Amino acid sequence: MKISASEVNRLRKSTGSGMMDCKKALEESGGDYEKAIEILRKKGQKVAANRADRESSEGVVLAKVNSDKTAGIIISLNCETDFVARNQDYLKLANDLANHALSFDTLENFLSSSFNNMSVSEKLLEQTGVIGEKIEIGTFKKLTAPYVGHYIHNGNKIASIIGLSGIIKGAEEISKNVCMQVAAMNPIALDENTVPTEIVQKEIEIAKDQLRKEGKPEEMLEKISQGKMKRFFKDNTLINQSYIKDNTMTVKDYLKLSDSDLKITDFQRFSLT
Incomplete structure (x- = not known):
């Protein structure tokens, strides 16, 4: 059957897969959108299985705080190469996942949560197939306090969050300065x-x-x-x-x-x- 460009584009936007992969999946599924997504997901599972032993030491580290500044998260989305880590689509995925992660207290709950009509774990498998590299969450750190500040060092390789005991004038600047201290000096404990x-x-x-x-x-x-x-x-x-x-x-x-x-x-x- 003939697959239209609009159908291919819809699937591409949903999954991030290449145009040819999307077209092939739609042809294989007989034009069924949900089946095409499942085909691409299974492709990701195969790639993930083949790359399970690979080291995912590259990626991006992000820090986010919620709207009322009472909770913060550090999350890293790991991949195999710096080339992938610098891709704008990859950075968008990392930011979307970090924003989503703010709603959860544990990595387990985050990975099993719904994200873009699938679980976070399934999304990581899907993107492993799309990108062709092992994609996984490298760290998940949550912090709550009366006021939470954050800092991301240039290049998205180091991130820090701190909690303050109260909300005072200048809290944003103070917390950022202390977060920069944490990022630069890497203390092992508070005191x-x-x-x-x-x-x-x-x-x-x-x-x-x-x-x-x-x-x-x-x-x-x-x-x-x-x-x-x-x-x-x-x-x-x-x-x-x-x-x-x-x-x-x-x-x-x-x-x-x-x-x-x-x-x-x-x-x-x-x-x-």
């Missing part, structure tokens, strides 16, 4: 009390081993290593880090400039680099 115990113990042992090699007496190791840990906490915990826009103050000091009671409740960061 010294939230650094995982195993990391603290490991750093203390590293410090003690170094001191032993320097010939320091055993009875002095504990005191000196605790001093080294103060430096470790300053370099690696967000509120104690030197503020990147003014290294004469810490991030904690920067927050106090606007409101002495303002605190960071949590933060998330993800990088594809």
Whole structure:
């Protein structure tokens, strides 16, 4: 049967598949639109199965916040090559998925949710067939707070979100500056009390081993290593880090400039680099 250009174009817009693939699917389905979508989806499943062992280390990382600034999400849409990651259709898909992800608290619920008349998981399989590369969600991080800010570094390779304890004048600028701090300095925890115990113990042992090699007496190791840990906490915990826009103050000091009671409740960061 003859397939019209408008039918092909409709299927192309719906699935993102190439014109020839859409025409072939419509011909195979006898012009049945839903069957043609299923044919393209099965093609995606075959491609996905063949590329299951491929590494999807490229892609884009996006951060989004909801309209009232009380929830934020970091999501990455991973692929195999930077060439695909820079494609405008791919970026649009990533943005659409990130906006959709704001409504969900877990990756599992997000993947099973309805998106463009199919589940998110099915959409990823479909696009694997369309693009010819392994396409998957690489990370999914959700944060809620009285005020949530976000930042995406140039190139969509690093994104961060932070929560503030309250809504104050200038919250948007403050949260963006702190998000930039998180993106640039990659803190491992909010403060010294939230650094995982195993990391603290490991750093203390590293410090003690170094001191032993320097010939320091055993009875002095504990005191000196605790001093080294103060430096470790300053370099690696967000509120104690030197503020990147003014290294004469810490991030904690920067927050106090606007409101002495303002605190960071949590933060998330993800990088594809």
